[in-house]
Amino acid sequence: MSEPLILVEILPQPAKVALVRFNRPKVLNALNNALAIELETALQALDADPNVHVIVVTGSEKAFAAGADIAEMSSQSFATMFNQNYITAHWEAARNVRKPIIAAVSGYALGGGCEFAMMCDIIIAADTAKFGQPEITIGTIPGMGGTQRLPRAIGKAKAMEWCLTGRMVSAQEAEAAGLVARVVPAEKLLEEALATAAKIASHSLLSVMMLKETLNAAFETTLDQGLKFERRQFHASFSTSDQKEGMQAFLEKRKPAYKNQ
Numbered sequence: 001m002s003e004p005l006i007l008v009e010i011l012p013q014p015a016k017v018a019l020v021r022f023n024r025p026k027v028l029n030a031l032n033n034a035l036a037i038e039l040e041t042a043l044q045a046l047d048a049d050p051n052v053h054v055i056v057v058t059g060s061e062k063a064f065a066a067g068a069d070i071a072e073m074s075s076q077s078f079a080t081m082f083n084q085n086y087i088t089a090h091w092e093a094a095r096n097v098r099k100p101i102i103a104a105v106s107g108y109a110l111g112g113g114c115e116f117a118m119m120c121d122i123i124i125a126a127d128t129a130k131f132g133q134p135e136i137t138i139g140t141i142p143g144m145g146g147t148q149r150l151p152r153a154i155g156k157a158k159a160m161e162w163c164l165t166g167r168m169v170s171a172q173e174a175e176a177a178g179l180v181a182r183v184v185p186a187e188k189l190l191e192e193a194l195a196t197a198a199k200i201a202s203h204s205l206l207s208v209m210m211l212k213e214t215l216n217a218a219f220e221t222t223l224d225q226g227l228k229f230e231r232r233q234f235h236a237s238f239s240t241s242d243q244k245e246g247m248q249a250f251l252e253k254r255k256p257a258y259k260n261q
């Protein structure tokens with residue numbers, strides 16, 4: 001049996017948190033098509049699993065992922081890439097996950113690695129992490145969302161400079177630019193990412209999914225439409241028992257017991 005390309009566990013602690021690890025250490029977790037298919041299957045299963053509220057995706061100490069697999073791509077033609085719908089066919093699955101995904105990034109997050117991290121909802125980086133879109137240095141351009149998500153995250157000037165030079169960016173610079181939510185000591189990366197996941201998992205899953213959907217609408221629409229959508233979602237939350245429970249628990253100075261209803 002060949003090694004799985006990703007490792008998936010639903011953790012005993014913290015509760016309701018799943019951990020997914022890229023598992024191609026010999027090639028710095030280069031992201032090939034087979035891995036994308038395994039990841040798509042796993043993410044869809046975790047999204048449907050009521051015992052999971054938050055997904056943490058990580059790599060190894062040396063590499064979150066050093067990009068799409070150059071060996072797999074190098075001899076491909078336009079026709080084969082297009083016919084396979086390369087990237088869109090499987091990687092976009094992450095975008096359809098309704099539960100929060102946290103990328104816990106240590107080491108290299110380059111090319112598709114950086115782009116996959118950007119498909120996640122929160123990036124927490126080890127102080128050793130290195131981000132970048134080096135595709136330009138190998139005769140191509142970002143293809144997994146880098147030209148679209150990076151400027152949305154850090155603005156056009158910085159995104160252009162990062163992508164056109166292909167240079168590597170430290171965790172500290174990535175945080176200052178707004179790509180990364182938090183930088184933590186490398187040895188505490190998983191602990192910090194899981195603590196963040198646990199905090200999110202303590203909320204009503206219903207509210208968490210509504211919030212993710214609503215915040216993501218900010219990237220897809222006008223301010224007016226986005227505000228209207230937010231207002232409808234906010235009003236809709238008053239039809240849930242979790243809203244009643246959350247507010248009642250506050251008034252009674254106790255912890256809420258959510259039913260995700």
Ligand code: CAA
Nearest residue numbers: 026027028030066067068069070071111112134142143144
């Ligand atoms: N694809 C395939 N194999 C890769 C890889 C990748 N993206 N990145 C690293 N590897 C392999 C190397 O070929 C090497 O394999 P061998 O041991 O068989 O030679 C192994 O991983 C270890 O890598 P290095 O010896 O290069 O390790 P290093 O520590 O000297 O350098 C690195 C690390 C700077 C990250 C370097 O490996 C590197 O530059 N990797 C490529 C980064 C890159 O260009 N990523 C973009 C890919 S294209 C893309 O992602 C397109 C897209 O948007 C969808």
